[in-house]
Amino acid sequence: MSNPADLLYSASHEWVKIQGEEAVVGITHFAQESLGDITYVDLPAVGDSVSADSDFGSVESVKAASDLISPVNGEVIAVNEALADAPEKINADAFGDGWLIKVKLSGKPEGLMDAAAYEEHCKNEQH
């Protein structure tokens, strides 16, 4: 599956969709594929602040538990409540229904990749 061109990507495999002052954050298709079947997601609460390069939760699969690293600074204004009962949404639709949190941005995100750079990054990681 190709990585949507309208998103930005982090080296730790999160995606960001910037919508004005807000941003939606999720993990990429590549990430969900590496993790395998996701069994549990631990997300922050609305009102929590997240900061770039720090963890804001974790995702657990049959293989491993991994931290979720925030690609942006800001305050959580929504979380994907549906994932509590249906974490498989991330496997099924990582860039859509499987979104994780919505953040009110403080400052412009930095150090993120576009789709082409991220594809290259994934290729290097496979070795």
Added chain:
Amino acid sequence: MKTIFAKSVSGRHAENLVLEPAENAPRAADMLPAELLRKQPPRLPECSELDVVRHFTALSRRNYSVDANFYPLGSCTMKYNPKFTEQVAGLPGFTRLHPMLAQLGRGAACAQGALQVLYDAERWLCELTGMKAFTLQPMAGANGEFTGVKLIAAYHKARGRKRTKMLIPDSAHGTNPASAVLAGFEIVNIESRDGMVDPQALARAIADHPDDVAGLMMTCPNTLGLMETHLAEIVEELRKVDALLYYDGANMNAIMGKMRVGDVGFDVVHLNVHKTLSTPHGGGGPGAGPVGVSERLVPYLPAPRVERREDDSYRVNFDLPQSIGYIGPFYGSFAVLAKALAYMMRLGGNGLTRASEYAVLNANYLRKRLEDVLDIPFDRICAHEFVASAPEGLRALDIAKGLLDRGIHAPTIYFPLIVKECLMAEPTETESKETLDEYVDALREIVAEGREHPEKLAAAPQSLPVRRLDETAAARNMILTEDMA
């Protein structure tokens, strides 16, 4: 298979020789407040003796153990435990001794043999690791890690400073961050470079957190089975800021008689006695996780400590004002420590060294023979274990299940996380060349099957009491209750 509760039949029972309590002995109702008393008897299964014997014999036959088959679980040192250590731990003089005795009045005089076991075990561990002293109290590895990290905290606290960061390389054991967080530290992850701790990344992390780094927790050889090549630089970097070095001794089986971590400059080490020193592991019995320290941490060790007087008698010392306190009950898992001492004394220094040499030799033999079967990401001499990736197009999980079908326990899979489709094997020194060859043949056969008949491998195992389990459903929809009614 039915649970023992499902086999219960009302009124069925077994005979035994329990003595009736004395006529006027106090009853629970005389001693406990009414609200703590049961309203009705516990719903225990009602079975005949034969029901119980058959039930547990059937379970034991389904069990898989190193006594029956090869068990190459990486990062766990599942070596065979010789039975003579059980004889030692089972001596009536030990098993009939009450742990309070040594602490009562003149009681220590009646427990001198047991106290000497603890004292000698500590001296042997000090000799093996080059540390100044050990506490034998921690009940297993993670408890030992917690103890060690608390000792690091006590060291900084005694110097009137607050340090909040613990540096942990991504090649360390997964329990390290958990132990440090439990002790109140924040984790700073150090990324490896080419499978090694990168001294430059370490220096940057220290510079990023001035006066706030409490210590570094290292697993060495690391979880890739590789010996760190920059130890001297790493020790020096941490010394500069008076941060302490923690050595996770889970991989001690690779270095006995070859490297003493105290000589290298580590301040704390925990040993998994139930791995390296041949006492039963995991479900096979309780563990023990002694923690060794350098001289500057001795005052903070848990209380009590067993000491030898000038007249060669032994005592239990509780008068340790700077101690971090009690970590486990009494003196640790005594019987486990007695087994470890017996093992060390039977092998001696040369024998322990040889055990490590064979463990490393066996791992390298496997690594070399598997070069054309699996992908080996680090093509260099390994320590006691090595990592491999499932070859292109195959999954580690399927290979693991294929091994189960061939009577071999799967190696550790999907760990460490930094290796894709990882299979991590540790043969240990106790396995013969014939067993290792069988393992290689089995893997070769499985990989070929995965290529030619992927549907067949995806259906493995076929020969075990249960077939392929739906691990995803089990994790997403947990049912952890048993209807005991």
